Amino acid sequence: MHAISNRYRKEGRKIAFVPTMGYLHDGHLSLVRKAGQMAEIVIVSIFVNPTQFGPNEDFERYPRDEVRDLDLLKDYKVDVVFSPTREEMYPEDHVTRIHVDKITKVLCAVSRPGHFEGVATVVMKLMQIVQPDFMMLGQKDYQQAMVIQQMIRDLNSPVEIIICPTVRESDGLAMSSRNTYLNDKERKAALLVSKSLDEAVSMAEEGETSAEKICERIRELYDENGLISVEYVEAVHPRTLEPVRKLEEITLIAVAVTIGKTRLIDNVLIESGSKS
């Protein structure tokens, strides 16, 4: 992979990179499409990264289907699919970890200790291997994108991050490889996650400025449904991820819930009363 990238770079061709864990859906594919608009060369990686899963998480059962993924990618302009093995990425004597401080102490990090260290480490490794000019990330995993952006700034990496909007099912549910875990009842309950964010936006549009009241309303909606167990509902500053009490110029409302055995996250940016 490194040699191929070196060749592209010598030829003066720009590289756009889309890191994924596979089991691709339209969310991933929107990143691939954007990559094609950003650069002449598009590289997609597929690697279910073991270091970002906790010991009791779903690494083993995470959905995998590389044949299907490659088939889906055929419809797009993709130059290389990089799909390393676990042993190639983490040989036995691999001991280095990247730790991004501060923004990895809140939101998802509370219930997933070590998760962002695993993410930062694998993304830095992939960046070293692929040497992209641009890297496409999804707003769906907002905190992840902020952690990567922070790492890139702090370590003076020349990669430009492009954050792409969350792609949703027609009923609003944010697309996720983990949605395949949901049974019919759980799938219905999961709809409340995006609905609650719509409600947050409506409240802001109608003049509500208290972030606390908005979060309270979201929790209420979840509590009314017996299947949803809330992990967090928070209003935070979009870059520092520090909690805010009043809506600011831009506020991130981020939620994480568990439905059955499936953990789902979603978020919305409220921009002085309008959503993006």
Ligand code: AMP
């Ligand atoms: P994953 O395979 O879940 O690690 O995701 C790979 C990339 O796709 C990450 O940058 C995600 O944020 C992004 N992504 C996942 N789901 C969506 C979605 N529904 N819309 C947009 N981007 C997404």
